[in-house]
Amino acid sequence: MACKEFLPMVCGKLLGDGCIVKQEGRNPRFQFINSIRDKEWCYYCYSKLKDYLPLTGLHYKRIEDDRVQAGYTESYYVQSRTHDHITNLRSIWYKNQKKVLPIDFLMKHLTPLALAWWYQDDGHLKKDSTIPRKIILSTESFTPAENNQLCQLLKDKYSLLFSIDKQNRILLYDQFQIRYFLYLISPYLHPCMYRKTITSCKIYNPISNLKRTTIYLPSHIKIVSPTREINEKLSVLPDIFTAIKDGDFYTNELLTFIESTKTSVTKKSYQIVVSEENLQNLSILNKMTGLNASFLAHLCFIEGQPIFSK
Numbered sequence: 001m002a003c004k005e006f007l008p009m010v011c012g013k014l015l016g017d018g019c020i021v022k023q024e025g026r027n028p029r030f031q032f033i034n035s036i037r038d039k040e041w042c043y044y045c046y047s048k049l050k051d052y053l054p055l056t057g058l059h060y061k062r063i064e065d066d067r068v069q070a071g072y073t074e075s076y077y078v079q080s081r082t083h084d085h086i087t088n089l090r091s092i093w094y095k096n097q098k099k100v101l102p103i104d105f106l107m108k109h110l111t112p113l114a115l116a117w118w119y120q121d122d123g124h125l126k127k128d129s130t131i132p133r134k135i136i137l138s139t140e141s142f143t144p145a146e147n148n149q150l151c152q153l154l155k156d157k158y159s160l161l162f163s164i165d166k167q168n169r170i171l172l173y174d175q176f177q178i179r180y181f182l183y184l185i186s187p188y189l190h191p192c193m194y195r196k197t198i199t200s201c202k203i204y205n206p207i208s209n210l211k212r213t214t215i216y217l218p219s220h221i222k223i224v225s226p227t228r229e230i231n232e233k234l235s236v237l238p239d240i241f242t243a244i245k246d247g248d249f250y251t252n253e254l255l256t257f258i259e260s261t262k263t264s265v266t267k268k269s270y271q272i273v274v275s276e277e278n279l280q281n282l283s284i285l286n287k288m289t290g291l292n293a294s295f296l297a298h299l300c301f302i303e304g305q306p307i308f309s310k
Helices: 006-015 036-049 084-093 101-109 112-122 144-158 176-187 191-196 226-233 239-243 252-260 277-290 293-300
Strands: 018-022 029-035 056-064 071-081 123-128 133-135 169-170 212-218 266-275
Touching: 006 018, 006 036, 006 084, 006 101, 006 112, 018 239, 029 036, 029 084, 036 071, 036 191, 084 266, 101 144, 112 123, 112 133, 112 176, 112 191, 123 191, 133 176, 133 277, 144 169, 169 176, 176 277, 212 226, 226 277, 226 293, 239 277, 239 293, 252 293, 266 293
Parallel strands: none
Antiparallel strands: 018 029, 029 071, 056 071, 123 133, 133 169, 212 266
């Protein structure tokens, strides 16, 4: 396997719409199926995997189904011939004819590329207009215990805090976490899957009559002249734009810092007039990162180098 992307792609596919089928007395075959709406994505996956697995190309499939309005469903599927790689993968991903969650395999191959393939197969972004509300990953085929392991793995590897819903799916609710997840997978999104991300950002419209804004900061930060001092600190907000542009924003230090601030911390409120420039930067960064004005202000008060810089 010369391609270092092969196993992460297969990892994402087997977490998503892929499976390894085995008939009695025959060697296993790799297979995946996508709805007709996602024909482009199906073909893309085929084109990326065909050099490493003996795939037979796309095949159209129509199934009569009275449960849907049209009376039938349409899809495309890809199946392989037999291969030693597939036999080996079957032994890792299946026990007693049932797909299981191979944690050791995932620890090694659940890369951002694998996350992206999994999300494009079995993920959903629920949003109101351009505001993301939650990310859902369909994991109903695994046991609740396996999904707890999966959530722990995602936390350990990426500081992603998924939870399990009543349907045994895993979900992200936190605004920052949603945007962080989409940032991780964005280099690997196929254009036909842009519907599963935030496609636009409504930019704040500057206003001439500035209003007082309440900023909450930890009580250990000593402030004498709130409006002046907080506006001075907010002047470093453009550094956050630079960090995001350069790929230096989502550091382990920042993720750890955000998690630590969720514990009980005494805060003090300040009603201040935020300058027009700072107010615009706060609004745009809120749309980009999901972090509120108070947390962004807190970042600006950190001594020394900003926590989001390498």
